[in-house]
Amino acid sequence: MSKQARWNKIIHLCQTQEEVSVDELVKTLGVSPATVRRDLQEMDDLNMIVRRRGGARLVNTQLVEPNMKIKSASFHAEKQQIGYIAAQQVEDNQMIYVDSGSTTFEMLQYIQAKNVTVVTPGIPHLQVLGQRRISTIVLGGRLHWSSESIVGMRAIKMLKEMYFDVSFLGIDGIHERLGFSTVNEAEASTKSLGIRHARKAFILTDHSKFNLIGAVPFANLDEATIITDSVDNFDKSLIKYITTSGETNV
Numbered sequence: 403m404s405k406q407a408r409w410n411k412i413i414h415l416c417q418t419q420e421e422v423s424v425d426e427l428v429k430t431l432g433v434s435p436a437t438v439r440r441d442l443q444e445m446d447d448l449n450m451i452v453r454r455r456g457g458a459r460l461v462n463t464q465l466v467e468p469n470m471k472i473k474s475a476s477f478h479a480e481k482q483q484i485g486y487i488a489a490q491q492v493e494d495n496q497m498i499y500v501d502s503g504s505t506t507f508e509m510l511q512y513i514q515a516k517n518v519t520v521v522t523p524g525i526p527h528l529q530v531l532g533q534r535r536i537s538t539i540v541l542g543g544r545l546h547w548s549s550e551s552i553v554g555m556r557a558i559k560m561l562k563e564m565y566f567d568v569s570f571l572g573i574d575g576i577h578e579r580l581g582f583s584t585v586n587e588a589e590a591s592t593k594s595l596g597i598r599h600a601r602k603a604f605i606l607t608d609h610s611k612f613n614l615i616g617a618v619p620f621a622n623l624d625e626a627t628i629i630t631d632s633v634d635n636f637d638k639s640l641i642k643y644i645t646t647s648g649e650t651n652v
Contacts, residue, residue: 416460423457485509496567502551503572523552569600575614583616
């Protein structure tokens, strides 16, 4: 098992159990206690976990995925501004992918481009798209209730057969080493395809997601441009970004 795979597993275990022991990690990862302790120390140095006597716990991450109502109420004004900037990236006659999520939802009201087709797994998105008479393709599959998103093998199969001019995705965390991540394992595959099947990809997020880690990394930092309200306490040289105040690095 590679170091990256071990670290992802450690983060996942910490999220599901809040704290994990060295002995448990040795059994789960199939490596020596020395390797586990070395991994924990490196992850602690990167502020990914807090190393404790005999184990570790997570730091700076969401342990439970909030539902859409809670997400929508958080940083709502910032999300509207981010959505406005995102909508300006859409051009006439494009097919675009709009991920589920409260920030991607906000961009829909601002799309002015003509003859656009939107592909989305987001259930709340459908009402706005229908009201605006925007051509829409809805992914098939099963409903993940907390994110109000369609996930599963049918959704993945559809995405594998589609390619987009632009994609717009939501996230749960951005980390300098682990990249973009989500707390929802079921959505990770659709997010990954949404990025890799697009000529250009954007991550829409407010500043609160920087330096957070979701359970499942799904893309590297260089695979998308971030649209956000501000970038604080993060190495800006590692990312491409556009802020609502006009600062850019693309």
